[in-house]
Structure formats: structure tokens, C-alpha cells
Amino acid sequence: MSAHLLVEARTAIRTRRSLQVREKVRREGEERWKFALENxxxxxxxxxxxxxxxxxxxxxxxxxxxxxxxxxxxxxxxxxxxxxxxxxxxxxxxxxxxxxxxxxxxxxxxxxxxxxxxxxxxxxxxxxxxxxxxxxxxxxxxxxxITARKRTEACLQQSLAELERSQSVAHIGSWSRDLRDGTMRWSKETYRIFGLPPDTPLSFDLGLDFVHPEDVAAFRHAMARACRESGLQEITYRLVVQGRVKWVQEWFEYTMDDDGSPQAVLGTIQDITPIKCVEDELRVAKQLAESANEAKGVFLANMSHEIRSPLNAIIGYVDLLSRELTHPAHKRKLVSIRDSAHQLIAILNDILDQSKIDAGRLDLDAKPFAIEGLLERLLRQFEDQARHRALVLSVEAPPATRALVVSGDEPRLLQVLGNLVGNALKFTEEGEVTLRLECLERDAGTARLDFSVTDSGCGIEPAMHERIFEPFTQIDSTMTRRHGGTGLGLSISQDLVEAMGGRIRVDSEVGRGSTFRFELALPLAAQAAAEPVPRRAAPRMPHFGGRRVLIVEDHAHSQEILLEMTEALGCVADVASDGSEALACALGQPRYDLILMDMQMPAMNGLEATRAIRRLPAYRTTPIVALTANAFSEDRRTCLDAGMSDHMGKPVTLTQLAGVLADWLPCAREDTAPDAVTAPALPPQTRPPALGEALHLRRFIDTGRADLARLGAHVEAGERAPAKALAHDLKGIAGLLGAHRVAALADEIGQALHAELDSAVIRYLAGKCEASFAELDAAHRDDTA
Known part of the structure; x- marks a missing residue:
């Protein structure tokens, strides 16, 4: 092989090897690159x-x-x-x-x-x-x-959108300012509060230009203080935005660098103009409410009078007829009427007590009383109710505690214990109710007493333990419908106990009963200062031997009742329907020995009539007794200031009237028992409708159905006020007659109207009420067939 060919071969080999190396390096590089990327x-x-x-x-x-x-x-x-x-x-x-x-x-x-x-x-x-x-x-x-990153970004965008929406709803904007370069950032809501478009260039001076001139100094002072002091700062001031004043509340805080120099400030700004408007309205409303307290008292006095006048007739007729009727069935019906009337009086008293509490007119009258007497009165008040419900009512108190004589408002304390015992009996189906009294501590001048009332009744849900002491709150609407009540008893009791220096608390478990407890520190009093405990004695009824009495009353049934009562007590009575008629009677002959004067009457009221009669020489000292439902002590003083001699609250019973007449008139004799006085029977046509049961129930069914139809027509016409009035009247009459299902439905209709519920709800309730009327009608027809 020639040298030339040999050189070319060697060169080719080197080139091939070089290419192989470079390829290997390239492949290894690509492999490393792919490995790195994939990892x-x-x-x-x-x-x-x-x-x-x-x-x-x-x-x-x-x-x-x-x-x-x-x-x-x-x-x-x-x-x-x-x-x-x-x-x-x-x-x-x-x-x-x-x-x-x-x-x-x-x-x-x-x-x-x-x-x-x-x-x-x-x-x-x-x-x-x-x-x-x-x-x-x-x-x-x-x-x-980047799926996870996209999800995170989507969540972040959603959070930012929700934050912007929340700021818009609450009118709260956010902002920040970098003190190193002066840049500021505002949220969209902050721009809206200042009335600026979101792309407006920002600066500290721009925001300051909006501050109300009278608030600029306070604003600068707050910012400077926040820069000196660590922590969150707050300031309330005014902005002037597009010629309108806005109230804003700002919270802000400075962030510091490592050497303690301020680095940035961030905060929130809230438009509180609506809140400020509400505060101003509330101040005005508070002033109006305070100035209206007296008007409210007058209204409640009028309401009391209007309610007690018919109750006076009901209780009076029951009192008279219970002495005439001997049939057991008739007696039971009279008892039912009497109990219903007294229940109405209890409700009325609760409402008036709550009114006095709200008006700050609840005064306590501290006098010496014996604990033994308090317990005796309480047992006497509830023993019949407990016996009727087959419940055991007991009092547990050590003899030394029973023997205490303390100073306090015994009637109010009896009212509190009566509320607690009455509730315990009401919500206990079987078992017992126990009042326990223990002297926890005693020194030379004070006894600290623990009162508790325990029952084996239905118990109270834990969530209701605090709420039951709020006005108009009831434990169970179903039980309340069955047993009655206003939802005021516990609230009033709590206020009374707090006025005496204590507080009621409750321990209860559903299905296992309840215990209501409070403690009072009462001053000790001398034994001789306590009033004796009244004992049961045979009642005695006076007879007034022809004394002349003038009855001044505008309510027809009350006229009949008072006339019959006074005649049953041996008096000769005349009736006047208003103050002007009373004055005319007083000017006639012969003169009256006593005048029973209703307070609220048309034409001339009782106060005006009394003043006019007192100006007559023959009547300057004649006893004039006020007949009124006014329950406040100042009302009694008003009667006395007008020249009246005494004050008698409605409804009036025969025994109560006899006691008042005995205080002012000498009686000819005393009969040993109320039954000895024979009252003339009312002619059939003058008997009150409540006692003509079949006729009255028939009339109630017919008129009630007609009223229900009128109620529906008012609702369809959008006339809710007269519909509510009809529902209220229907509830009252049905409750008085014992048509409890109709009364409950009428109550629900009234509440639905008050809450402005849809007409479909009212129609549904009215349909149920009509069905109850139909059942009542069928039962009545069966009874009278």
C-alpha cells in the first residue's frame, strides 16, 4: 500500500472515531438532558x-x-x-x-x-x-x-373575586402605601368609596384632599400617632365625595424594618354612613320612646279598663249565679267560666307588670313579714290546683327558717314564687313539685335565703335555659297552647328578683324535671312587726238595710252586675251611664249614701264627674269609690286627688264590693255565710250571653264563620289591618267560650298577618279554622238534637 493511501486510511479511521465520539457525546448529552428534564x-x-x-x-x-x-x-x-x-x-x-x-x-x-x-x-x-x-x-x-398551578391560580382568582365582592357588600375597602417609594394601592371598593375610577393615579395627597376640612387635623394626628406607636389604630372621620358627606371608619397599621423604621402602612376603610344614619335615627327614636312612656301608661290604663269591664260582668254573674244554681253540671260550667276569667286577669296583670318594668316604674315596698306566713299563703294558693292534677305539692323548710321574720316586699316575693310553682304544676304531668327554703347564712341583721322550686316535669332544652327569662319567650308552644300563658311570668320574676338583689337560675334535663333557684339577702325584722298569718274562717256577708247607692258605669253588663250585687247586699241602687247623668242624679232627691264611679266613660269621665259632684254642698263628704282597671299606684293617687274616697279595681266580686261598702257604710246586720243573701234572679232576656250556653254557642258559630269569611275577603283585597282585627276578636271570643281549637287557629292567623306572610298561608290557616267550626257545629247539633 502506498504511503499516500495509508495516510488517507488513517485519516478516515481518525475521522470515523471522532465522529463516533461526538455522536456518543451527543447521545449522552441528550440522555442527560432528557433525564434532567424528566426528573x-x-x-x-x-x-x-x-x-x-x-x-x-x-x-x-x-x-x-x-x-x-x-x-x-x-x-x-x-x-x-x-x-x-x-x-x-x-x-x-x-x-x-x-x-x-x-x-x-x-x-x-x-x-x-x-x-x-x-x-x-x-x-x-x-x-x-x-x-x-x-x-x-x-x-x-x-x-x-401545570394543572395544580392552574387550580391554585383559579382558587386564588376566586378568592380575590370573593374578597372584592365581600368588600363591596360590606362597603369595606383595603389600601396600602409603601413609604420607601410612596406607591399606593387601593382595592376596587376603596375607589368606589372615594368615587374615583379604578385607573386613577394614586397619592397620599389625593386621599387627603377628600377629608372633610374639620377632620383633617384629627386625621393627620392619628396617622402620626400610629407611626410612633405599634399596633392597630382606628379613626372615624368624614369624606366629602362629589359634594356629599360620607362617614368612614379606618383601621391601619405600620410595618417596620429591622431597625424599627416604618416601611409601609396598610389598612381598611369602611363606609359607615348608613350606620351613622341609623345611630341618629335611634337617638331620635330613643327620645321619642322616652317621651312616649307616659302616653304608653295611659294607653295601658285604658286597655286595662276596657278588658276588666267585661271581666267584671263575667265574674260578677258567676259570683251571683254560683249562689243560685245547685246542679253539678251548672256548677262545673260556672267554675270553668270563673277560671277562664281569672286566667285573663293574670295575663292582664303580667302585661301591666311588664309595662311598669319597661317604664322603670316598678317600686318595691319593704315591710316586715313572717316566712311561715309566706309559705302558708303559697300553699293555700296552689293546693287545689295540685290536688286537681293529682300532684304532690310540698314545702321543705327547717323550723328555724320558718320562724324567721324578715323585711321585704312580701307580695312581690309571693308573686315570684307563685310564678315558679304555677309553672312547675303546669308543666308536670305526674309526680311532685317541691318548694325548698334554706337559710344559708345569718348574722345580726341579715338572713341569706335560698329559694328553690323543683318539679318532675318535662324539663327544658339546654338551648332554652337563658332564653326562657326573655319577655314573651315560652318553653314549648304546644304545651303553652294547652296550658295558656303569656311568656312574661319568668321574665317578670327575673326582674323582680334582680330588683331584690338576686338572680334566678335554672337546672333542667329534658324528661327529668327542672329546678329554679334564687338567693336573697333580706334584713331581719322584729317578731312583733310581722303581720299575723290569716287563717281560714267562715265568711260573713253584710246587709246594708236600704242604703242608697248610685252606680256610674257605661258598660251594660257591668251595670247589671253591680246593680244586682248592691241589691243583694240590701242596698237601693240607681244607674247612670256617664258622668253627666251621674251629676244629674246627684242633683235630684233624695241624696245617695255612696257613689260607685267608673273612671273611663264617654261625655264626662269619672274624674270630671267627681270634681263636679264634690262642688255640690250635699256631696262634699259622700263616699265616692272609683271603679277602675288602672293598676299603677299613681292612678290611685289621681283618683284621691280628684276627691274620691277609695279605689276598687275591676273585676269586682261580691265579697270585694261588700268589703268596700262595709268600710264606708254602717251595715244593718251580718249574715253568717254568703249563701244567706238571696239575690233576685235575672229575667231570662237579660242574662249575659255567656250563660245562655246553647244559644250563645249557636250565635258564635254563625257569626264566627261569617267573620272568618270577611277576614278572607280582606286578605284577598290586601286589607290586612281589618283582617288582623277580626282574627283578634275571633280568638278572644273563642277562648272565652272554650272553643280552644278555633282560638288557637285564630291566633296563628293573627300572627301570620302580623308577620306579613303570603296570602296562601292565611288561606290555609283559615281553611283549618273553618274545618274546626264545622266540627264544632256538628257537635253542637248533636248536643241539641
């Missing part, structure tokens, strides 16, 4: 444009749920995996790059996974080789799975 979570692809084929790394295939063996290498398949919405974007990016407009391309897109869902990828690509004619030949790139 970084990036899939590699290589697109041979000239032949329309793509090659992929294993991780790229795995991203899309494929294996390399089953992965279609065609370019068409690659673009088919792109989400239709993203295909125009990626196509445009690749084409612009291949055309030489960009050095590489970068875009986000969605690729379809093997199971059908899409993943987000960040696609980077670069052309690495062109053909001799300049056409693109080969492009390589990487895909990075």
Missing part, C-alpha cells in the same frame, strides 16, 4: 417536521396516561389532543416561531388525557434545524404539567 417533571418531544413524525419521552406519554409503545407519533394526533379552545393559540404561536418572528415560543394549553379529561401544560419549543432551502426541519420542546 424535573417535564416531558420532552422532538418533531421531525420534514417527515411529520414526533418522538416523545416516557414522562410525556405518562402525563397523558399513555405508554410510549401505544403513543401515536403523528403530528396530526398531537394537535388532535389539544383542547379546541386552545388550538388556535398554539397553532399561531408555533407558526410565528417557524416563520422566524420569535426566537422560541411559550404558551399554556390543555391536552386531552387518555381517560378523557384535560390537563394544563406549559409548552416551550425551539426550532433547532432548517433545511438548505431555509424551511423548518426539526423543532424540539418540553411540556410541563
Amino acid at each position: 424535573a417533571g417535564q416531558g420532552v418531544w422532538d418533531w421531525d417536521i420534514e417527515h411529520g413524525r414526533l418522538s416523545y419521552s416516557g414522562l410525556y406519554a405518562e402525563m397523558l396516561g399513555h405508554s410510549l409503545e401505544g403513543f401515536d407519533p403523528g403530528a396530526g394526533a398531537a394537535f388532535a389532543r389539544v383542547h379546541p379552545d386552545d388550538l388556535p393559540r398554539i397553532t399561531a404561536a408555533v407558526e410565528a416561531h417557524l416563520a422566524g418572528h420569535t426566537s422560541s415560543y411559550l404558551t399554556d394549553l390543555r391536552l386531552r388525557h387518555r381517560d378523557g379529561h384535560y390537563i394544563w401544560v406549559e409548552s416551550r419549543g425551539k426550532l433547532i434545524e432548517r433545511r438548505p432551502d431555509g424551511q423548518p426541519k426539526r423543532i424540539i420542546g418540553i411540556h410541563t404539567d
Whole structure:
């Protein structure tokens, strides 16, 4: 072989080896590059444009749920995996790059996974080789799975949108200021508060220009103080925005660098103009409410009078008829009427007590009383009720505690204990109710007493333990409908106990009963100062031997009752319907020995009539007794100041009237028992409707159904006020007659009207009420058949 050929062979061998080394190095570099990319979570692809084929790394295939063996290498398949919405974007990016407009391309897109869902990828690509004619030949790139990042970004965007929405709803904006370069950032709501478009250039002076001139100094002072002091700062001031004053409340805080210098300040700003308006309205409303307290008292006095007048008639007739009727069934009906009337009086008293508490007019009258007497009165008050319900009512108190004589408001304390014992009996179906009294501590001048009432009743849900002491809150509406009540008893009791220096608390478990407990520190009093405990004695009824009495009353039933009562007590009575008639009677002859004067009457009321009668020489000292439902002590003083001699609350019983007459008139004799006085029976046509049961029930069914139809017509016409009045009247009459289902439904209709519920609800309740009327009608027809 010639030397020349040998050199060429050696050169070729070296060249081949060099190429092999470079190829090896290239392959190793590519392998390292692919390894690095795949371990970084990036899939590699290589697109041979000239032949329309793509090659992929294993991780790229795995991203899309494929294996390399089953992965279609065609370019068409690659673009088919792109989400239709993203295909125009990626196509445009690749084409612009291949055309030489960009050095590489970068875009986000969605690729379809093997199971059908899409993943987000960040696609980077670069052309690495062109053909001799300049056409693109080969492009390589990487895909990075950014699905998690996209989800995070979506959550962040949603959070930002919710934050902006929350700021808009609450009228609270946020802001920040970088003290190093003075840049400021406002949220959208902050721009809205200042009435500026969101692209307005910001500066500290810009915001300061909006501050009300009278508040600029306070604003600057607050900012300076916040810079000196660490922690959150607050300031309330006014802005003037587009000629209108806005109240804003700002909270802000400075952030400091390592050397303690202020670096930035960030805060929130809230538009509190509506709150300020409400505060102003509340101040005005408070002033109006305070000035209306007296008017409220007058209204309640009127209401009391209007309610007690018919109750006076009911209780009076019951009192009289119970002395005439002997049939057991009639007696039971009279007892039912009496109990219903007294229940109404209890409700009325609760409402008036709550009114006095609200008006701050609840005064305590401390006097000496014996604990033994208190317990005796309480037992006497509830022993019949407990016996009727087959419950054991007991009092547990050590003899030393029973023997105590203390100073306090015994009637109010009896009212509290009566409420607690009455509730315990009401909500206990079987078992016992126990009042316990214990002297926890005693020194020379004070006894600290613990009162508790325990029952074995239904118990109270834990969530209700605090709420039951709120006014008009009841434990269970179903039980309340069955047993009655206003929801005021516990609230009033709590107020009374707090006025005495204590607080009621309750321990209860559903199904196992309840214990109500309170402690009072009461001053000790001398034994002789206590009033004796009244004992049961045979009642005695006076007879007044023809004394002349004038009854001044505008209510027809009350006239009949008082007339019959006074005649039953041996008096001769005349009736006047108002003050002017009373004055005319007083001017006649012969003169009256006593005048019973109603307070509220048309034309001339009781006070005016009393003053006019007192100016007559013959009546300057004649006893004039007020008949009124006014329950406040100042009302009694008003009667006395007008010249009246005494005050008698409605409803009036025969015994009560006899006691008042005995105080002012000498009686001819005393009968040993009330039954000895024979009252003339009322003529049938003058008997009150409540006692003509069949006729009255028939009338109630007919008129009640007609009223219910009128109520529905008012509702359909959008006339809710007269509909509420009809529901109220229907409830009252039905309750008085014992039609409890109708009364309960009428109550629900009234509440629905008050709450302005949809007419469909009212129609539904009215339909149920009509069905109850139908049942009542059928039962009545069966009874009278």
C-alpha cells in the first residue's frame, strides 16, 4: 500500500472515531438532558417536521396516561389532543416561531388525557434545524404539567373575586402605601368609596384632599400617632365625595424594618354612613320612646279598663249565679267560666307588670313579714290546683327558717314564687313539685335565703335555659297552647328578683324535671312587726238595710252586675251611664249614701264627674269609690286627688264590693255565710250571653264563620289591618267560650298577618279554622238534637 493511501486510511479511521465520539457525546448529552428534564417533571418531544413524525419521552406519554409503545407519533394526533379552545393559540404561536418572528415560543394549553379529561401544560419549543432551502426541519420542546398551578391560580382568582365582592357588600375597602417609594394601592371598593375610577393615579395627597376640612387635623394626628406607636389604630372621620358627606371608619397599621423604621402602612376603610344614619335615627327614636312612656301608661290604663269591664260582668254573674244554681253540671260550667276569667286577669296583670318594668316604674315596698306566713299563703294558693292534677305539692323548710321574720316586699316575693310553682304544676304531668327554703347564712341583721322550686316535669332544652327569662319567650308552644300563658311570668320574676338583689337560675334535663333557684339577702325584722298569718274562717256577708247607692258605669253588663250585687247586699241602687247623668242624679232627691264611679266613660269621665259632684254642698263628704282597671299606684293617687274616697279595681266580686261598702257604710246586720243573701234572679232576656250556653254557642258559630269569611275577603283585597282585627276578636271570643281549637287557629292567623306572610298561608290557616267550626257545629247539633 502506498504511503499516500495509508495516510488517507488513517485519516478516515481518525475521522470515523471522532465522529463516533461526538455522536456518543451527543447521545449522552441528550440522555442527560432528557433525564434532567424528566426528573424535573417535564416531558420532552422532538418533531421531525420534514417527515411529520414526533418522538416523545416516557414522562410525556405518562402525563397523558399513555405508554410510549401505544403513543401515536403523528403530528396530526398531537394537535388532535389539544383542547379546541386552545388550538388556535398554539397553532399561531408555533407558526410565528417557524416563520422566524420569535426566537422560541411559550404558551399554556390543555391536552386531552387518555381517560378523557384535560390537563394544563406549559409548552416551550425551539426550532433547532432548517433545511438548505431555509424551511423548518426539526423543532424540539418540553411540556410541563401545570394543572395544580392552574387550580391554585383559579382558587386564588376566586378568592380575590370573593374578597372584592365581600368588600363591596360590606362597603369595606383595603389600601396600602409603601413609604420607601410612596406607591399606593387601593382595592376596587376603596375607589368606589372615594368615587374615583379604578385607573386613577394614586397619592397620599389625593386621599387627603377628600377629608372633610374639620377632620383633617384629627386625621393627620392619628396617622402620626400610629407611626410612633405599634399596633392597630382606628379613626372615624368624614369624606366629602362629589359634594356629599360620607362617614368612614379606618383601621391601619405600620410595618417596620429591622431597625424599627416604618416601611409601609396598610389598612381598611369602611363606609359607615348608613350606620351613622341609623345611630341618629335611634337617638331620635330613643327620645321619642322616652317621651312616649307616659302616653304608653295611659294607653295601658285604658286597655286595662276596657278588658276588666267585661271581666267584671263575667265574674260578677258567676259570683251571683254560683249562689243560685245547685246542679253539678251548672256548677262545673260556672267554675270553668270563673277560671277562664281569672286566667285573663293574670295575663292582664303580667302585661301591666311588664309595662311598669319597661317604664322603670316598678317600686318595691319593704315591710316586715313572717316566712311561715309566706309559705302558708303559697300553699293555700296552689293546693287545689295540685290536688286537681293529682300532684304532690310540698314545702321543705327547717323550723328555724320558718320562724324567721324578715323585711321585704312580701307580695312581690309571693308573686315570684307563685310564678315558679304555677309553672312547675303546669308543666308536670305526674309526680311532685317541691318548694325548698334554706337559710344559708345569718348574722345580726341579715338572713341569706335560698329559694328553690323543683318539679318532675318535662324539663327544658339546654338551648332554652337563658332564653326562657326573655319577655314573651315560652318553653314549648304546644304545651303553652294547652296550658295558656303569656311568656312574661319568668321574665317578670327575673326582674323582680334582680330588683331584690338576686338572680334566678335554672337546672333542667329534658324528661327529668327542672329546678329554679334564687338567693336573697333580706334584713331581719322584729317578731312583733310581722303581720299575723290569716287563717281560714267562715265568711260573713253584710246587709246594708236600704242604703242608697248610685252606680256610674257605661258598660251594660257591668251595670247589671253591680246593680244586682248592691241589691243583694240590701242596698237601693240607681244607674247612670256617664258622668253627666251621674251629676244629674246627684242633683235630684233624695241624696245617695255612696257613689260607685267608673273612671273611663264617654261625655264626662269619672274624674270630671267627681270634681263636679264634690262642688255640690250635699256631696262634699259622700263616699265616692272609683271603679277602675288602672293598676299603677299613681292612678290611685289621681283618683284621691280628684276627691274620691277609695279605689276598687275591676273585676269586682261580691265579697270585694261588700268589703268596700262595709268600710264606708254602717251595715244593718251580718249574715253568717254568703249563701244567706238571696239575690233576685235575672229575667231570662237579660242574662249575659255567656250563660245562655246553647244559644250563645249557636250565635258564635254563625257569626264566627261569617267573620272568618270577611277576614278572607280582606286578605284577598290586601286589607290586612281589618283582617288582623277580626282574627283578634275571633280568638278572644273563642277562648272565652272554650272553643280552644278555633282560638288557637285564630291566633296563628293573627300572627301570620302580623308577620306579613303570603296570602296562601292565611288561606290555609283559615281553611283549618273553618274545618274546626264545622266540627264544632256538628257537635253542637248533636248536643241539641
